[in-house]
Amino acid sequence: MSKLFTPTDFKGITLKNRIVMSPMCMYSCEREDGKVTPFHFTHYASRAVGQTGLVMVEATAVQPEGRISANDLGIWDEGHTAGLKQLNDEIHAYGAKTAIQLAHAGRKAQLESDIYAPSSVRFNQDFKEPLEMTINDIRETIDSFKNAARRAKEAGFDIIEIHGAHGYLINQFLSPLTNLRQDDFGGSRKNRYRFLEEIIASVKAEWDGPIFVRISSNEYDEKGNSMDDILYFTERMKEDGVDLVDCSSGGVIPASIPTYPGYQLNRCERIKKETDIATGAVGLITTGIQAEEILQNDRADLVFIGRSLLRNPYWPKAAADELGTTLDAPVQYKRGWK
Numbered sequence: 001m002s003k004l005f006t007p008t009d010f011k012g013i014t015l016k017n018r019i020v021m022s023p024m025c026m027y028s029c030e031r032e033d034g035k036v037t038p039f040h041f042t043h044y045a046s047r048a049v050g051q052t053g054l055v056m057v058e059a060t061a062v063q064p065e066g067r068i069s070a071n072d073l074g075i076w077d078e079g080h081t082a083g084l085k086q087l088n089d090e091i092h093a094y095g096a097k098t099a100i101q102l103a104h105a106g107r108k109a110q111l112e113s114d115i116y117a118p119s120s121v122r123f124n125q126d127f128k129e130p131l132e133m134t135i136n137d138i139r140e141t142i143d144s145f146k147n148a149a150r151r152a153k154e155a156g157f158d159i160i161e162i163h164g165a166h167g168y169l170i171n172q173f174l175s176p177l178t179n180l181r182q183d184d185f186g187g188s189r190k191n192r193y194r195f196l197e198e199i200i201a202s203v204k205a206e207w208d209g210p211i212f213v214r215i216s217s218n219e220y221d222e223k224g225n226s227m228d229d230i231l232y233f234t235e236r237m238k239e240d241g242v243d244l245v246d247c248s249s250g251g252v253i254p255a256s257i258p259t260y261p262g263y264q265l266n267r268c269e270r271i272k273k274e275t276d277i278a279t280g281a282v283g284l285i286t287t288g289i290q291a292e293e294i295l296q297n298d299r300a301d302l303v304f305i306g307r308s309l310l311r312n313p314y315w316p317k318a319a320a321d322e323l324g325t326t327l328d329a330p331v332q333y334k335r336g337w338k
């Protein structure tokens, strides 16, 4: 039996296989209100029909000013819960578990409104200059993650992923490239970790299910977080009760990223071994054989599939065929999936 199709468990949530639909913004809220649309039902349910074990809903904003674009999904208001609950029901109906990525874009929000960041430094000329967050802004934002976690629970999600990667708000606090603060939230790596630490604690106040955190394990700049800093952060996450570190990279500053199959795996494997925490591998993982190699060599516990699942919602079927595994077909498709 291939490891890719062996079930695994996080705090009592059993995933039927190790395939995760990587969070991908669809910029498809029609009225700029953060609400789920018919597109989202079709899009996410299709991947559940295709036998993805964990369907992770895209970056979903905990505050309206934390959206990457005005068309992002939101979870900043009670009015978002009903649509997200219906989305959960649709995905669950086909046997997948569900996750939601809770996000705040910080200085990378492309909105008409004011935007916020740890320090008043813009990403590049195409982005607005953010306002430096006051301690009160920081407290409110941490609280927004708590309220979002409560709504995620009410909506029926199985797992929460906190978006700490790609140069968005949490990553802006973690990185010395973007966090120039002189107070308790800036300076040493202990202080730069404080924002994430408090977000994890506030999520846990409302949520006792599994918590994943996506990080940028490489900032592609020698003045950015080193691997040693990253391992310090993942050690702290482990102490704080995080169940899995999802190992992405980049996005903190406009750097060019060398990409090739498994380009983020090296650091993913090191985090798994050196912090002794479960990891998710992501980035140009395109074949079943590649995914199986990663899992069998203990380089990660889950594989996150992004663009391959946009090309083919039945990617798990293709991976099973490659690995010679028989995959349970959705009852409607049995005659086609022999």
Ligand SMILES: Cc1cc2nc3c(=O)[nH]c(=O)nc-3n(C[C@H](O)[C@H](O)[C@H](O)COP(=O)(O)O)c2cc1C
Binding pocket: 022, 023, 024, 025, 026, 058, 059, 101, 163, 165, 166, 214, 248, 282, 283, 284, 285, 304, 305, 306, 307, 308
């Ligand atoms: C259209 C699109 C939207 C994305 N949106 C998100 C997002 O909301 N959150 C996130 O953490 N990563 C996002 N990503 C990154 C993917 O989750 C994934 O990490 C990246 O595409 C590399 O994996 P892949 O090579 O399998 O596509 C997005 C990628 C794409 C292509």
